Amino acid sequence: MTTLDSTVDYDVLIPNNVALASDARVRRGLERWHPGYIDWWMDMGPDGFQTSDVYLRTAVRVESKGADKWAVFDYVKMPDYRWGILLAPQAEDRTIPFGRHVGEPAWQEVPGEYRAMLRRLIVIQGDTEPASVEQQRFLGKTAPSLYDMRNLFQVNVEEGRHLWAMVYLLQKYFGRDGREEAGELLRRRSGSDDAPRMLGAFNEETPDWLSFFLFTFFTDRDGKMQLESLAQSGFDPLSRTCRFMLTEEAFHMFVGESGVTRIVQRTCEAMAAAGMDDPSDVDAVRALGVIDLPTIQKKVNLHYSLTLDLFGSELSTNSANFFNAGLKGRFREHRLEDDHRLLDATYGILEPSNGARSNGGWHIVQHPALNALNARLRDDFTDDCNLGVGRWNKTIRQTGVDFEITLPHVAFHRQIGVYRDLHATPDGEIVPEDEWSRRRHEWLPNDSDRAFIESLMKPEFRPGHYASWIAEPRIRINHKPGDFEWVKLAEA
Numbered sequence: 001m002t003t004l005d006s007t008v009d010y011d012v013l014i015p016n017n018v019a020l021a022s023d024a025r026v027r028r029g030l031e032r033w034h035p036g037y038i039d040w041w042m043d044m045g046p047d048g049f050q051t052s053d054v055y056l057r058t059a060v061r062v063e064s065k066g067a068d069k070w071a072v073f074d075y076v077k078m079p080d081y082r083w084g085i086l087l088a089p090q091a092e093d094r095t096i097p098f099g100r101h102v103g104e105p106a107w108q109e110v111p112g113e114y115r116a117m118l119r120r121l122i123v124i125q126g127d128t129e130p131a132s133v134e135q136q137r138f139l140g141k142t143a144p145s146l147y148d149m150r151n152l153f154q155v156n157v158e159e160g161r162h163l164w165a166m167v168y169l170l171q172k173y174f175g176r177d178g179r180e181e182a183g184e185l186l187r188r189r190s191g192s193d194d195a196p197r198m199l200g201a202f203n204e205e206t207p208d209w210l211s212f213f214l215f216t217f218f219t220d221r222d223g224k225m226q227l228e229s230l231a232q233s234g235f236d237p238l239s240r241t242c243r244f245m246l247t248e249e250a251f252h253m254f255v256g257e258s259g260v261t262r263i264v265q266r267t268c269e270a271m272a273a274a275g276m277d278d279p280s281d282v283d284a285v286r287a288l289g290v291i292d293l294p295t296i297q298k299k300v301n302l303h304y305s306l307t308l309d310l311f312g313s314e315l316s317t318n319s320a321n322f323f324n325a326g327l328k329g330r331f332r333e334h335r336l337e338d339d340h341r342l343l344d345a346t347y348g349i350l351e352p353s354n355g356a357r358s359n360g361g362w363h364i365v366q367h368p369a370l371n372a373l374n375a376r377l378r379d380d381f382t383d384d385c386n387l388g389v390g391r392w393n394k395t396i397r398q399t400g401v402d403f404e405i406t407l408p409h410v411a412f413h414r415q416i417g418v419y420r421d422l423h424a425t426p427d428g429e430i431v432p433e434d435e436w437s438r439r440r441h442e443w444l445p446n447d448s449d450r451a452f453i454e455s456l457m458k459p460e461f462r463p464g465h466y467a468s469w470i471a472e473p474r475i476r477i478n479h480k481p482g483d484f485e486w487v488k489l490a491e492a
């Protein structure tokens with residue numbers, strides 16, 4: 001029944017809108033991959049909740065049409081979630097939007113000369129999807145409410161679906177190599193010594209719910225930036241895949257931003273109720289059972305700097321090659337007004353004026369824009385982050401507390417790129433290494449910060465109740481009231 005349509009065929013093992021029914025080779029390949037995926041989900045997916053009924057959103061079409069919404073909500077046991085292969089509809093007469101092939105018809109098949117590059121892009125994107133599920137697998141046990149637990153699981157099943165999306169591209173377009181890569185995506189594990197995930201931030205722990213909200217705010221937002229760039233791809237199946245993933249990704253941004261908003265709101269309200277106006281009196285604020293703002297700032301510093309590293313080196317010939325080839329564009333390339341080839345363009349990168357060791361300040365150095373695409377995407381990311389940070393600060397201001405959350409300097413706590421070998425404070429002052437090490441815990445969480453946050457991570461599983469450190473949500477999901485039973489916990 002289904003062709004390259006916006007409706008999804010659910011009468012099959014692998015729901016899809018890509019006519020798998022008439023593509024026996026790919027269908028069989030995916031059916032063979034399916035049991036390994038379910039094993040991975042049972043092993044590495046949310047621990048302890050696989051038999052609970054979760055009020056989940058499932059995509060039923062790839063765009064809303066009038067009253068027909070793109071997704072439906074219902075109780076689902078996570079292992080029964082219908083992970084499907086969903087591509088945004090094919091745009092008629094789409095052309096390659098950038099690079100040396102700009103204006104030529106978009107590719108429906110893999111261009112032979114770019115096969116290896118394209119496969120690498122898909123594998124790197126694919127590897128991040130299961131990684132975050134692995135990082136978050138124990139968080140359900142300490143959920144501050146059933147509402148938050150449900151949101152965690154929604155993010156998790158959708159990351160699982162994003163893995164399916166990349167595996168589909170690998171199996172459909174890369175034959176035997178693609179099947180091997182699809183297998184490897186199930187073999188690597190976040191934080192593993194012998195088979196880690198490919199990118200650093202995806203091997204870090206997500207030990208508590210503040211980390212989870214900051215991860216979805218920052219690291220899922222890196223995902224959004226990457227997907228936005230890949231959605232521009234001249235390889236049309238990749239573009240269509242990423243376009244639909246972005247529809248789901250918007251919810252992940254919401255979870256992160258609103259989660260942190262609710263935490264700072266609760267902290268500020270508790271301070272106001274106790275007549276406290278000094279946010280830096282950390283012990284007094286903590287005694288109220290809420291997370292003090294300076295510790296939230298330290299966690300922001302950590303997650304932001306780890307996520308910046310995901311953009312790679314500021315100057316990158318790989319990224320220039322991806323762009324020239326028409327495989328990976330810029331953030332919202334279609335809205336930019338230039339030649340889309342970057343033949344003579346330059347892009348400024350902030351560099352230390354007198355080298356890495358002296359604090360001679362910073363200046364902007366112009367580089368060929370083609371080589372600076374990673375820096376540009378990272379700067380677009382920072383702009384996007386600042387919109388959310390501004391809304392957190394508005395929440396703080398409204399309570400009358402005098403504190404502002406800020407993103408640290410781009411050079412702070414970096415492991416990759418031009419800032420790697422220098423030691424910068426969050427204000428961008430370059431200091432000697434020993435000073436940086438000595439002051440490190442003014443800026444990043446220390447053991448006692450971590451222990452305090454951990455002490456708050458107690459489950460609150462009664463419908464309509466919330467842990468002491470987080471405010472009730474203001475935004476409803478599918479019009480349901482706050483005391484809705486978002487997860488029906490299975491009897492132990």
Ligand SMILES: [Fe+2]
Binds near residue numbers: 129158159162223
């Ligand atoms: Fe994702």
Ligand SMILES: [Fe+2]
Binds near residue numbers: 220223
């Ligand atoms: Fe995500």
